[in-house]
Amino acid sequence: MRIVIIGNGVAGMEAALAVREREPSWEISLISEESDHFFSRTALMWVFSGQMSHRDIEPLERDAYTRLGFRRVRARATCIDTAKRLVSLAGGLDPVPYDRLLIASGSRPRSGPWPGSDARGVGHFVTLQDLAWYEDEVHGGSSRAGGPPRPDAHLPVSASDSPYRFREVAAERRGRLARQPAIIGGGLIGIEAVEVAVTAGLRPRFFIREEWFWPIALDPRESQWIADRMSHHGVDVHLEHEVEMLEADSDGNVTAVRTNEGRYEADCVVIAIGVMPNTSWLAGSAIELDERGGGVVVDESLKTSAADVFAAGDCASVRWFDGTRRPEQLWYTARDQGRVAGRRLLGDSPRYERGAWYNSAKLMDIEYTTAGLVNWNLDGEKSWFFEERGTVRSTTRVVVQQDRVVGFNMLGRRWDHSVLIRWIEEQRSLDWVLAHLNDAAFDTELVPPLRISGA
């Protein structure tokens, strides 16, 4: 049996591991344009700052491909011939035949819709190649102070629209490192790009279109705390700024961001306005793509419109609990979908069932945990909010619908989301939850428990 997996991110690798665990002799090929080794995309920011090395963010030892018998194909897939069961590769390489195929090509950063978005010195912070570019602009090279750039970072055959292509560096052209970075887009990738610029000793500008930072997850009170921390660390937070264009000098290097509020100088711009399924390379293949967003349409068991072809991770458009169809762009869902896809590749017929929603993040130095339905504007929903300001600082928000707790939004402290989810499933009341809240605490030892006063 020949298994081919396009993409060696978490979805592809989880599927490959699941197959290998049961079938030691099947031929498994992993095609990747981005890198030779599976790495944790969520950890790019720490490589930038120097907190971790490239090797450190790889969950498997480097001999894993050999040890597990995975064939590594470092190439750009260009098309799938579903009739002949072949994956074509760029650069004149032989096509790869498959018996069962998994598309796990992930996301690509959404390009800026504004004039000047393609200027030199403008980029993203999603792929390994983005990391290399951003490091070049800000640090003049990768971490390990002055070490050579990551040798496997770029592939010569990458097309000009590939998220994994080599990007020219404005700092090199100018002969001067970036001094005034600007980050556009108030989400998780945006705040990461901001935070690493702070670590490099810079004062980045952070342009956010919305009224407050990250409105899909935080309410104004919660967001205010994050904004305070950003300002405290030397970030210029610009809320309610609609970007209009990016200006460049005669040499093509970016010089400024122009918004509805004015002109702001910038010599390095990171556009972080979201990601979209990395599926444009499938345009000529007989595989159904979602009209609205471009994800690979899959059924509840992650099968695509073509026989023996499955999709998992950020590139797959799945049915959500509310009936809509869109991709789930989270590490956790990519991992879970990869595991389900692995069983599909083995010939099982499992269903992918998204459990209760949960997520976590670290916003500057504040840890964030959420579980259940928090920002869904449910009928008759109410929020119970508590702000702790003692030796520990935290906020606790419990969302209640018809006397039943349906969601939690927690900042500052550590919580076991699996306990919170159990309470939601048990349809606990607010009073009950507040009385038992510390049973879900996951704080480190010696941290005093949360005391809710006046509740």
Add this chain to the structure above:
Amino acid sequence: MQRSTPSSFRRYAFREHEVDQQGQNGLLTTYREGWRNRSILGLTISLLLVTFYVVLYWEHKVQEQFGVAPLTAFSESVGLRNRWYLYGFLYSVAMIAGAIYYLRRHGNSRYNRYRITVNVAIQIALGFTLPFVMPLFGGKELYFSYFWPLKYDYLYPQTLADVPLYFALYTVVGSLLAAPVLAVLYGKRWYCSWVCGCGGLANTFGDPWRHLTSKSTKSWRFEQLSIHLVLLIAIGTTFLIGLDWLIGSEHPTFHRIVSGNDWKDWSIKSFYGFAVGSILAGVIGTGLYPIFGPRVWCRNFCPMAAVLGWIQKVGRYRIKVKPGMCISCGNCSTYCEMGIDVRSYAQADQSFTRASCVGCGMCAHMCPRGVLKLENSWDRPEDKERQRLSVVDF
């Protein structure tokens, strides 16, 4: 064209801990600081440390060769009795300086703050003040913070006969009863990360290099082999010396082989002191901090760590993993000074106890998603069993 990275010493550093935060406060710049990554400067520091230990342990050889005993001469010139007092003083200074370095980075978390403070306080009080003070009262240099088998000569019958009765009792009860019982209740961390001087130096002075400990499977295999080998040798040596004490006077050849007639003789006792006490604990264990990380001795050679590790496996201590929340970033594994690939357990949702874990708490501290928690609990004994982890075990 390179930006010189502002040292995290100045930047993130314990700047203002107006509130307790559990996780790492701000990003670290570890890999952008060459001296922490085996640069020429880092290797030079290592060379200096090795040189220092070689001179410290074999000063008589240095004197034979060059006609000077630099450390003794310096010690006497500043009024210290011998070079070991100078060593004790430098050790304390290095620990205090390292503790400041560590707390500026990681002191926002209570566990780190309490642990380092207690460890340094114990070293200064028990490790180095007592030996200075006791000779004034005609006593011997006794370290209350060390036990057998780490302090291998504390259970030699001759030692027990020589020291005051209270200390003999302390060391026997401490080594054979108190240390194991505490390890059952709290894991080996009560000793390795809160009390021990070797661990204390590693966690303070050695902290800048903690990411250098190898996480490879090979290094894990080596550790399992080497640490148990040293433990066997330690037990064997103690046994033979006990036997020698009983029958040595009737068997002069046996006595000569085991203990030697003169301290300069090569014997099993002096070989153990040379190979384990000087080479492994001193020269390699501390001298190579900037190359192999700060826990080379504790991880690969310390016989006490081997014993406590076994006990830890059946005791209450474990690292609890919050299910499904790991993003496999690798901060935990990177900053594990014992070379445990914590991530492999976290991403498999597997709470665990590893024999080598010294409970420094840095994995939980570095985790950006709060996935890990150190705890003592009898719940879920199945966590103690070796689970099959796909990424580790295939």
